Amino acid sequence: MNIPLIEFKNITKRFGEQTVLDQVNLQIYEGEVTTIIGLSGSGKSVLLKHIIGLLKPDEGTILFRGEPINDMKKTELAEAMSKISYMFQSNALFGSMTVYENIALPLLENTAMKKNEIHDRVMARIEQTELTEAAQKYPSELSGGMQKRAALARALITDPQVVLFDEPTTGQDPVRKNAILSMIAQYQKKFNFTAVMVSHEIPDVYFISNRILALYDKSIVFQGTPEELSNFDHPFNDEVIRSLEGLQKELTGLYSRRQFKVLHRSQLQSRKSDEGYCVVVFDLSDMNSIVSAIGYDRAQETIHSMGKYIDKHFDAIGGFSTRRKINEFVTVLPFSDIAETESIVKDFMEDFQKSGMSEIWSEAQKNDPQTRCVDFSVKAGMAEGTPVAEIDSIVKLAKAHRKEIGRLQCAVKE
Amino acid sequence: MIALDDYKQNRTGDTQRFRGTVSKPFALIGRNVIRWINSIGAATIFLVLALLKTFHPKQFQKVIQQIYYIGARSTTIIMLVSLFTGMVLGLQSYHALVQFGAEGSLGTLVSLSLIRELGPVLTAIMITARAGSAITAEIGVQRISEQIDALETMRIDPFRYLVTPRITASIVSFPLLTTVFDLIGIIGGYVSAVALMGLNAGVYSHSIRSYVDMEDLTNGFVKSLVFAVIVATVCCYQGYFVHMREDSKGAKAVGLATTSAVVISCVLILVADYVVTSLLMV
Numbered sequence: 001m002n003i004p005l006i007e008f009k010n011i012t013k014r015f016g017e018q019t020v021l022d023q024v025n026l027q028i029y030e031g032e033v034t035t036i037i038g039l040s041g042s043g044k045s046v047l048l049k050h051i052i053g054l055l056k057p058d059e060g061t062i063l064f065r066g067e068p069i070n071d072m073k074k075t076e077l078a079e080a081m082s083k084i085s086y087m088f089q090s091n092a093l094f095g096s097m098t099v100y101e102n103i104a105l106p107l108l109e110n111t112a113m114k115k116n117e118i119h120d121r122v123m124a125r126i127e128q129t130e131l132t133e134a135a136q137k138y139p140s141e142l143s144g145g146m147q148k149r150a151a152l153a154r155a156l157i158t159d160p161q162v163v164l165f166d167e168p169t170t171g172q173d174p175v176r177k178n179a180i181l182s183m184i185a186q187y188q189k190k191f192n193f194t195a196v197m198v199s200h201e202i203p204d205v206y207f208i209s210n211r212i213l214a215l216y217d218k219s220i221v222f223q224g225t226p227e228e229l230s231n232f233d234h235p236f237n238d239e240v241i242r243s244l245e246g247l248q249k250e251l252t253g254l255y256s257r258r259q260f261k262v263l264h265r266s267q268l269q270s271r272k273s274d275e276g277y278c279v280v281v282f283d284l285s286d287m288n289s290i291v292s293a294i295g296y297d298r299a300q301e302t303i304h305s306m307g308k309y310i311d312k313h314f315d316a317i318g319g320f321s322t323r324r325k326i327n328e329f330v331t332v333l334p335f336s337d338i339a340e341t342e343s344i345v346k347d348f349m350e351d352f353q354k355s356g357m358s359e360i361w362s363e364a365q366k367n368d369p370q371t372r373c374v375d376f377s378v379k380a381g382m383a384e385g386t387p388v389a390e391i392d393s394i395v396k397l398a399k400a401h402r403k404e405i406g407r408l409q410c411a412v413k414e
Numbered sequence: 415m416i417a418l419d420d421y422k423q424n425r426t427g428d429t430q431r432f433r434g435t436v437s438k439p440f441a442l443i444g445r446n447v448i449r450w451i452n453s454i455g456a457a458t459i460f461l462v463l464a465l466l467k468t469f470h471p472k473q474f475q476k477v478i479q480q481i482y483y484i485g486a487r488s489t490t491i492i493m494l495v496s497l498f499t500g501m502v503l504g505l506q507s508y509h510a511l512v513q514f515g516a517e518g519s520l521g522t523l524v525s526l527s528l529i530r531e532l533g534p535v536l537t538a539i540m541i542t543a544r545a546g547s548a549i550t551a552e553i554g555v556q557r558i559s560e561q562i563d564a565l566e567t568m569r570i571d572p573f574r575y576l577v578t579p580r581i582t583a584s585i586v587s588f589p590l591l592t593t594v595f596d597l598i599g600i601i602g603g604y605v606s607a608v609a610l611m612g613l614n615a616g617v618y619s620h621s622i623r624s625y626v627d628m629e630d631l632t633n634g635f636v637k638s639l640v641f642a643v644i645v646a647t648v649c650c651y652q653g654y655f656v657h658m659r660e661d662s663k664g665a666k667a668v669g670l671a672t673t674s675a676v677v678i679s680c681v682l683i684l685v686a687d688y689v690v691t692s693l694l695m696v
Contacts, residue, residue: 052567082569092564094556106568109472109575158568 003066005030005162005194006051008220011060013046020046022218024060028211030161033188033195035205038215044198045089047215048164051196052086053077082110085160089167091151093139099150100126100135106158122157128190129153130295145176145297149183156191163188165197169204175304177201179296181208182326186291207326230261254307254329260322261391267320267334268387276384277334278341279391281398282310283379284327290376303327305356306378313348330395341382349378349406380405460654461647464581467574476579477586484545484580485587489594495540496595499532500524500602507603508611517613521621524603525596529626529634533596535687538588538641542679546649549580550675553653554668562654577654581646588642589635596634633694640690644682649675 004027013021020043028034028051036044049055050062053069061068064080072080093102104122107113113121126135129149139147148168155163165184169177181201185208188195199205206212206226214222214229216236222229229237268277284290284306291299307329310321314331321331333341381402385394467473503524511517553576556562565572600622607613652675659667 054563054566078569084567086564086567088560088564090560092560094561094564095559106570109570110568154568 002029004028004063005065006196007063007066008047008050009061009063011047011050011057011062013043013050013055014058019218021050021057024215024219026213026220026223028194028196030194031192032210033185033197033208034211034213035197035199035209036213036215037200037202037205040200042215043218044200044215045166048086048166048196048198051162051164052084053081054086082158083161084164085155085158085162086164087151087155087166087168089170091139091147093147093150093154095139098136098138099131099142099153102139102150103154103157106154110158125153125157128187129156144172145179148172148180152183152187156187156193159191160193162194162196165195165199167198167200169199169201175297175300178204178300178303178326181205182287182291182300183296184208185326186288207323254311254321254323260320260330260332264320264332264391267332276337276386277332278336278338279383279385279394279398280314280331280333280341280345281381281395281402282306282329282331283381283399283402285377285379285404287327306352309348309352309356313344313351317344324395330398332391338382338384345380345382345405352378353406375407377404377407379403457647457651460577460651461581461643464573464577464647464650467571467578468582470574470578473574473579473582476575477582480579480583481586483548484541484583485591488541488544488587488591491544492537492540492591492595493598495536496528496533496598497602497605499536499595500528500599500604501606502602503527503532503599504603504606505611508607508613517607518617519621520603520607520613521600521618522625524607525600525622525626526630528596528599528603529630531687531691533592533599534588534634534637534641535683537592537595537638538645538683539680541584541588541591542645542649542676542683546645546679547672547676549646549649550653550656550672551668553577553650554656554671557654557656558664558668572654577650580650581643584642584646585639588638588645592634592638633691636694637687637690640686641683644686645679648679648682652678 006028008024008026011021011024012019024047026047036047038044046055050057061070063069064072067076069077069080093099094105097105100122103125104118107118107121111118123135126132129152131146131149131153134142134146134150139150142150168184169180172180181204184195184197187193188208197205197209203226206229209226212222212224212226212229213220214232214234214236216222216234221234221236222232224232284303287299290302294302303323303326307321307323310329310331313319314321314333317333318335319331319333321329323329333344336344379402381398381400383394383398383401385391385397504520507520507523508517511520511523553562556576562572562576565575604615604618608615608618652671653668656667656671657663659671661667662670
């Protein structure tokens with residue numbers, strides 16, 4: 001196993017009489033998106049602030065690349081911390097500075113770069129985060145999503161190796177929440193930093209996270225992949241995940257992965273072992289070009305719209321669906337064979353093209369007349385399964401048979 | 415036997431209650447004294463840490479910016495206050511001195527009052543009201559909105575970035591504004607005495623030149639420096655540690671911190687004025 005980039009060993013933190021973290025042990029690995037989940041007030045932000053040194057532990061050791069930070073020389077510690085950026089829940093942008101000045105600040109204060117070099121670098125980040133028109137505006141003049149992007153641009157301006165996100169989606173509506181998460185995932189890939197995120201947006205964070213850390217009752221009770229978490233037998237799953245999971249319906253209106261599995265079991269266990277059913281995997285291809293054409297918010301609305309249309313078409317005939325990845329949906333049709341499923345999917349595509357897409361484009365252009373139209377394709381794969389087979393293996397088979405089933409076109413295109 | 419035990423217990427309880435009632439005010443005073451001593455110690459360390467970062471290469475522009483906010487933008491109000499202070503001083507003193515036929519000393523009285531006392535004190539109080547309160551509110555808001563934490567995460571020393579430029583700018587601005595106050599105040603006295611009351615202009619200016627010496631100017635300068643350090647430290651300190659206030663949190667804490675900064679600064683200006691005057695007279 002690799003040496004963790006950041007490791008907590010028996011970290012305890014108290015505020016007066018109150019113990020917030022008790023013997024916390026965790027590992028964060030390089031290049032991954034690690035999400036710390038837990039209920040509000042459980043100490044997630046406190047944990048994150050220990051990583052960047054805003055808080056010091058009362059007991060225990062924090063290791064950076066295997067070296068205890070307490071044993072580091074001042075210069076070594078400064079060097080280690082210089083590789084970490086922090087994006088605050090409240091954004092913490094300087095209200096008296098423009099977006100440009102906010103982003104340029106770390107370079108102006110910490111480097112010997114010339115003004116024109118700083119300008120080039122800041123403008124590059126501004127363009128990458130789609131803030132060109134907001135560069136000379138003050139944070140109070142921006143929308144919540146734009147403020148988040150400005151905070152992210154500031155966090156990324158020093159090319160950090162690690163970026164810590166403290167509840168980046170707080171106070172946002174479901175579409176914007178998913179837009180921010182998708183933005184983080186995209187930038188993480190683009191700039192290749194290690195992301196550590198605190199969130200309680202379950203299950204949305206699963207779509208972008210490599211590892212999940214579960215903070216429960218003052219300590220980390222789980223470390224692993226989102227898939228492993230669904231099989232984790234612990235009160236955390238009952239008390240925390242279930243209480244937070246309902247939020248998933250906010251975006252897509254579809255079942256959560258857990259509810260999907262339960263439905264799958266209960267609907268199919270009473271059936272004969274040779275009675276077949278169908279699984280359809282939908283895939284909205286090339287999310288990056290969609291995002292660059294219509295922006296993060298509209299891209300999430302496309303997903304939202306797709307979820308709505310999937311639910312409308314397949315729920316009526318006894319089907320049930322879930323969202324497995326940022327742009328992937330899985331539907332089970334318990335009473336349909338392949339031929340029938342193909343016909344239903346065709347109807348679905350026509351309806352989505354006719355009503356769903358026109359809504360998306362007209363809304364996008366109403367908000368921003370400059371919005372560029374982009375055609376994108378929806379792929380679908382179908383597979384037949386039997387009640388005795390594991391759902392994951394049928395999904396895998398369906399994915400292997402994926403092909404383009406429709407090209408969604410901009411309805412207002414000239 | 416049981417009744418005797420009850421009686422003894424009641425007596426012990428009464429004694430403890432009595433002691434508690436008597437000692438309560440002393441305990442309160444003691445706690446406040448300890449808190450004050452702690453605060454003075456913390457503020458002194460705060461000042462020293464801020465001053466140590468004065469000569470950082472990236473400070474110059476920030477200090478100039480703060481001189482503009484604290485100094486230049488206070489000039490108008492200082493001129494206005496000093497003009498009327500000098501005028502009223504001239505008017506009152508003229509009426510008092512004329513009874514003894516000593517109106518020829520009016521220039522001396524006005525100029526010495528302004529240069530030794532009123533100039534440094536009133537300038538410091540005016541800057542506290544105008545710029546000091548703004549310093550506390552600005553730093554306080556930055557604290558509660560996590561902007562100071564953000565500076566730390568960006569490895570920008572908040573002391574160097576926020577506190578040092580303000581203290582340095584105050585040290586530069588206070589003596590300059592005090593000089594403006596003295597000058598305009600003396601002109602105000604001239605307006606009252608010469609233009610309105612008919613005192614001879616030459617007598618007024620001669621009495622100033624005869625009795626005002628370099629020591630008076632130096633004393634006023636020293637006082638203004640002391641007041642600059644006090645006002646800037648108190649105002650920055652109150653804003654910087656607004657999140658540690660026990661009486662309130664958030665925006666209310668910023669409001670209370672601003673009030674505290676102004677009140678504490680004004681009281682300390684007057685206390686320090688007496689102490690510095692006593693030391694300079696030795």
